[in-house]
Amino acid sequence: MIVSEKSPPTDAPSPAGPAAWREANRQLLAKALGEWCFEAMLKPVETGDGGYRVELDSGVGYSFAATPGAFGWLKVDPSSITRTAAGMLGNEIGEPALDALRFLVDSASTLGADASTLATYLTELSATLAADAARLAYDSSDSVETVSDLRQLGHAELECRMTGHNWLVANKGRVGFSASDVARYAPESRQPVRLWWVAVQRGLAEFRGTPELSERQILATELDEQTRAEFATTLTDQSLDPDGYVWMPVHPWQWDHAAQVLHAADVAQQRIVPLGESPDAYLPGQSIRTMANIGSPTRHDVKLPLKILNTLVWRGIPPHCTAGAPVVTQWLRGMLDTDPYLAGETRTVFLGEVA
Numbered sequence: 001m002i003v004s005e006k007s008p009p010t011d012a013p014s015p016a017g018p019a020a021w022r023e024a025n026r027q028l029l030a031k032a033l034g035e036w037c038f039e040a041m042l043k044p045v046e047t048g049d050g051g052y053r054v055e056l057d058s059g060v061g062y063s064f065a066a067t068p069g070a071f072g073w074l075k076v077d078p079s080s081i082t083r084t085a086a087g088m089l090g091n092e093i094g095e096p097a098l099d100a101l102r103f104l105v106d107s108a109s110t111l112g113a114d115a116s117t118l119a120t121y122l123t124e125l126s127a128t129l130a131a132d133a134a135r136l137a138y139d140s141s142d143s144v145e146t147v148s149d150l151r152q153l154g155h156a157e158l159e160c161r162m163t164g165h166n167w168l169v170a171n172k173g174r175v176g177f178s179a180s181d182v183a184r185y186a187p188e189s190r191q192p193v194r195l196w197w198v199a200v201q202r203g204l205a206e207f208r209g210t211p212e213l214s215e216r217q218i219l220a221t222e223l224d225e226q227t228r229a230e231f232a233t234t235l236t237d238q239s240l241d242p243d244g245y246v247w248m249p250v251h252p253w254q255w256d257h258a259a260q261v262l263h264a265a266d267v268a269q270q271r272i273v274p275l276g277e278s279p280d281a282y283l284p285g286q287s288i289r290t291m292a293n294i295g296s297p298t299r300h301d302v303k304l305p306l307k308i309l310n311t312l313v314w315r316g317i318p319p320h321c322t323a324g325a326p327v328v329t330q331w332l333r334g335m336l337d338t339d340p341y342l343a344g345e346t347r348t349v350f351l352g353e354v355a
Contacts, residue, residue: 016133023078024133028100028125030076032169033064038073041111057109060085062097101125124173124312127182128164131172135163135188156283156292160190164286168311174288176257176308185253185284192281192294195302196255197223199235199245201271207246209355210326218355219247222299223278231275240270247275251289251304258307289315303353325353 016024033054036042044052044066052074053063065080081097083106097103104125108118150161165171174182183189207215219228232242250259259272266272280295282302289306293299305317329352335342342348 016130016137020133020137021129022098023136024129025098025100026078026081028129028132028169029081029097029103030064030078032100032103033062033081034066034074034076035167035169036107036111038071042107044074054107056107058106060106062103062106063094100129120175120309120312121170123175124170124309127174127177128170128172130179131182131186131188132163154294154297156285156294156297157190159285159292160187160283162187162286165311171311173312174308174310176306177253181253185251185288187284187286187288190283192283193252193291194277194279194281195249195291195304196252197231197247197249197275197278198255198259199231199240199242199247199273199275201245201266204266204271205246205248206323207355208323208326210330210352213326213355215246222249223247227278234275235273238270238273240273245273249278249302249304251291251306252277254304254306287315289317300354326355329353 033042033044037044037052037054042054042056044054047053047063050065050067051063052066053061055061061084063080063082063084065077066074067077069075082094083097083103084092084094087093101122104118104122113121145161150158153161172186172188174186177185184191185193207218209215209218223231231247235242235245255274260267263272267274280293280299282291283294284291285301287303288308288310289304291302291304293301303317306315308315329350332350333352336348336350337343
């Protein structure tokens with residue numbers, strides 16, 4: 001069964017115009033300069049009065065103003081960055097730096113990036129710029145929210161307002177997502193998502209949980225009685241035993257773009273059976289694959305694999321990590337319960353992966 005494609009949501013951030021695109025480039029370029037200098041990938045030279053200059057192997061130079069921070073980190077002023085390169089007559093020409101992608105190409109040799117790595121990173125950087133520019137345009141519209149507005153929001157809604165990872169430069173690459181996918185599933189789009197559920201034959205899947213949670217308890221917690229009955233009927237109508245399957249949620253994008261393709265044989269032979277959508281609405285967090293239930297907030301957050309590349313990492317979930325997570329969670333909780341410093345003074349909270 002194929003999940004039908006829906007039109008892109010109309011209230012999500014739209015593609016940005018020139019002003020937002022320039023500002024997104026300025027901000028990302030400042031971030032890249034600061035981070036790559038901190039990581040000693042680039043070597044800034046002080047020019048006086050808070051100014052710095054980076055010379056690249058390509059013959060291009062970048063000058064900027066920055067405020068030194070802890071451990072040698074530089075907070076770069078986005079409006080101060082200029083790019084200088086040799087002109088046709090051999091003279092040096094300087095201009096405001098407004099192109100983060102050009103900066104990456106300029107610095108590729110200095111960074112030690114080969115052609116393949118550069119191509120992948122350009123893709124991630126371009127997607128990050130598109131998302132940042134759309135967010136800037138959206139936030140500058142009449143829908144801008146005040147600090148007082150933000151204080152009224154829950155954790156899931158606040159995550160959707162965050163600008164992304166503080167230090168990772170290309171933090172919204174999401175290679176594999178289309179523009180419509182970003183509008184539908186990215187946290188900054190603030191669009192509720194309903195999860196797709198499937199039944200997976202035992203032997204192909206198994207349940208693991210902390211000692212206090214059984215498989216039946218999890219299903220009773222996460223799905224209301226009517227939904228459980230409908231899912232069971234979906235199986236019995238096909239002469240299949242509901243108890244012979246592990247029921248699990250799947251991200252709707254993953255089901256449509258990966259699961260039905262990679263597991264086509266299992267779907268065809270009813271080793272994997274689609275059950276349908278659950279009624280609760282979820283919001284994606286900054287990691288994209290962790291979903292917070294806003295329809296029934298007392299229910300668990302759900303972490304789901306996605307076959308996308310983000311921050312140079314494929315966002316799947318290895319089976320050994322999934323199977324071992326409840327055991328590790330139980331061990332950490334036991335350590336917390338017996339450590340007065342963690343429990344009392346620091347008030348540490350272990351979220352844990354319970355099932």
